[in-house]
Amino acid sequence: SQQGEEDPQALSIQEGENATMNCSYKTSINNLQWYRQNSGRGLVHLILIRSNEREKHSGRLRVTLDTSKKSSSLLITASRAADTASYFCATDSGSQGNLIFGKGTKLSVKP
């Protein structure tokens, strides 16, 4: 069953602009993770935020988590053409390490 749902499904911006993607989920979580997938490649882990954290930064990435609203956002600042990819949120709700992925946001950054 789908746990994370990303919004929007697709996003097109100009290089240099910021990109914000949102993720909503349904059940309580241990942590929430964001992944990037370039065309024809596997998913690459970007950042993990635990349920007791509210915000986390990694380079040009900023992730927020609101457990009361069961939502998270991924902000990419000063986007580059190389950021063009699909972005997925994934939730860890159990004790066995399995994740449930959303359907992703397709980001296109135009040079």
Add this chain to the structure above:
Amino acid sequence: DAGVIQSPRHEVTEMGQEVTLRCKPISGHNSLFWYRQTMMRGLELLIYFNNNVPIDDSGMPEDRFSAKMPNASFSTLKIQPSEPRDSAVYFCASSHLGLTGGQPQHFGDGTRLSIL
């Protein structure tokens, strides 16, 4: 460092044939996951193993699908007989399951399977 290695990268075969997909996880990882990705259904978890033991195979679509992990460094996903609706990209991922729960998963580049 070698990442997760999947083979073959592409497979085209005729309906009814047996298909075997292979995965070598990252050394030291104790969890292995098989996913299927399609445009319609997104990324679906098929089965996962912890310490070579299958934990949950509820995502395996039918009895035609089976997966094994004979040792910590190798897993297979088999489809027999294959059908056109099995066409998808199949990913293998591995991670380290610790006391604090799930850790980031490392994905291979997938096998693009086409069943004619």
